[in-house]
Amino acid sequence: MPRAVKFSRYGGTEVLEIAEVERPSPGKGEILVRTVVAPINPGEIGIREGVFADFWPAAFPEGQGNDFAGWVAETGDGVSGFAVGDEVIGYAPRAAQADYVVLPATVAARKPAGIAWEQAAPLSAVGVTAWAAVNAVAPAAGETVVVSAAAGGVGVLAAQLAVLRGARVIGTAGRQNSDFLRSIGVVPVLHGEGLSNRIREVAPNGVDAFIDTFGSGNVDVAIALGVQPRRINTIADGRAVARHDVRHQAQEQAFTPELVEELASLVEQGLLSVPIARVYPLEEVRAAYDELGKRHTRGKIVLSLVAASERHTPLR
Ligand SMILES: NC(=O)c1ccc[n+]([C@@H]2O[C@H](COP(=O)([O-])OP(=O)(O)OC[C@H]3O[C@@H](n4cnc5c(N)ncnc54)[C@H](OP(=O)(O)O)[C@@H]3O)[C@@H](O)[C@H]2O)c1
Known part of the structure; x- marks a missing residue:
């Protein structure tokens, strides 16, 4: 059965x-x-x-x-x-x-036949969500973007998609992920108490956009850093959306099979890793x-x- x-x-x-x-x-x-x-x-x-x-x-x-x-x-x-x-x-x-x-x-x-099943399947959920979050804050080449939980399911894809747009990406993570984040072109910063100061140290000229994939105060950090609410997107903190009128684009708003195929093509070309x-x-x-x-x-x-x-x- x-x-x-x-x-x-x-x-x-x-x-x-x-x-x-x-x-x-x-x-x-x-x-x-x-x-x-x-x-x-x-x-x-x-x-x-x-x-x-x-x-x-x-x-x-x-x-x-x-x-x-x-x-x-x-x-x-x-x-x-x-x-x-x-x-x-x-x-x-x-x-x-x-x-x-x-x-x-x-x-x-x-x-695509050339990508593993394991790496293909998440694209219809975290792949589309990451794309929606990046698209919502629209990073331009040369801008600085923070991605919270940048080694997590959504975060690791959002960080790479922002890098592909030419942004400088700062990713929050635990210490065990620092080298990994560097390997995908992301500047690692430890999450937790004192986060805004650590971000200021690596982004002395300020932060243009913030993608929150974890909640727990990240949107408040983004506001404290002076990021405009329309350039902050959270997929994990509904209260912060109500409090600060930030964006909340995720899978539901962006899913199309064509987008999934576009993401799969990036994986196939070796431009996006899952x-x-x-x-x-x-x-x-x-x-x-x-x-x-x-x-x-x-x-x-x-x-x-x-x-x-x-x-x-x-x-x-
Ligand atoms: N609405 C939608 O369409 C949609 C779709 C997908 C996901 N989501 C939501 O998005 C969120 C993220 O999902 P996910 O699959 O990416 O989660 P996940 O893979 O479970 O996230 C794990 C990551 O969270 C990090 N993390 C742990 N504690 C942290 C902290 N205190 N501060 C910052 N980061 C911390 C970990 O980093 P370290 O190990 O380095 O500490 C790890 O890389 C969830 O709330 C999920 O429900 C929504």
């Missing part, structure tokens, strides 16, 4: 189960995808714990995960442009962590979220649904 991650009550990772489910059938205009990998995201922790129950309630037994990559296993009536076997990158809210996922063909993106911290088999979904919940992931943690030995595209 096909498997799917489900939970039937709010709680810690102990509520996560691998359920046996029917293989879904694609309807008109839909494709059925055999999932190869499904990344995991901090927002899913909040949904599962019930933190967002008032505005994003679960419908038990609830599925989990949004972004995934796999190959087309079946096409529904009226689908043109995709055939069985095509490799795709998808986004299926609360349904991605399953052996089979149904989605409208119009929202599936093509995965670091993979660890790959867990689907059966270890609880351990995967326990690790993610520590919030020190470099890049992405992904779940694997098809054994690596059956795949032929290496990580790079």
Whole structure:
């Protein structure tokens, strides 16, 4: 039987189960995808714990995960442009962590054969989010941009996209990520108490834009540094948005399959890298979220649904 991650009550990772489910059938205009990998995201922790129950309630037994990559296993009536076997990158809210996922063909993106499944799948979630955040603050060549949590899932992509625009990028991170950030062209600054002073030291002429991917006071730091609110974007601090009228562009505002394909093309050309911290088999979904919940992931943690030995595209 096909498997799917489900939970039937709010709680810690102990509520996560691998359920046996029917293989879904694609309807008109839909494709059925055999999932190869499904990344995991901090927002899913909040949904599962019930933190967002008032505005994003679960419908038990609830599925989990949004972004995934796999190959087309079946096409529904009226689908043109995709055939069985095509490799795709998808986004299926609360349904991605399953052996089979149904989605409208119009929202599936093509995965280039030359990039690894693990590096392709996150592009429909953190990839698009990072692009939206960078686009919102529109860094010009030569400007100075700060990215908070610059080694995290969204941050590492936002930092690289800002570098590609010719900006000077300062990234906040723990000490263990300093060399890594330098290796992707980012000036590292330690996060935590005293952050604004450390940023001033490396940006004596000021900061033009600020991309916050972590919350916990980063928007206040940006305001204290004199960054204009319209050039601050946060994806993690709704209260700061209300307080300072800063921007909050993320996946929801920017997703198109064409954008996912554009990001995949950057990865294929070696211009954008998607670091993979660890790959867990689907059966270890609880351990995967326990690790993610520590919030020190470099890049992405992904779940694997098809054994690596059956795949032929290496990580790079
Ligand atoms: N709305 C949307 O469309 C959307 C989409 C994706 C994500 N999000 C949200 O965006 C946020 C980031 O997601 P993510 O996947 O990038 O998270 P993540 O990968 O879990 O972030 C981990 C990073 O956070 C850093 N970090 C830990 N403590 C920190 C602190 N006190 N200050 C600054 N950075 C710290 C870590 O750096 P060190 O290890 O170096 O300490 C690590 O690199 C989450 O709130 C998520 O829910 C929203």
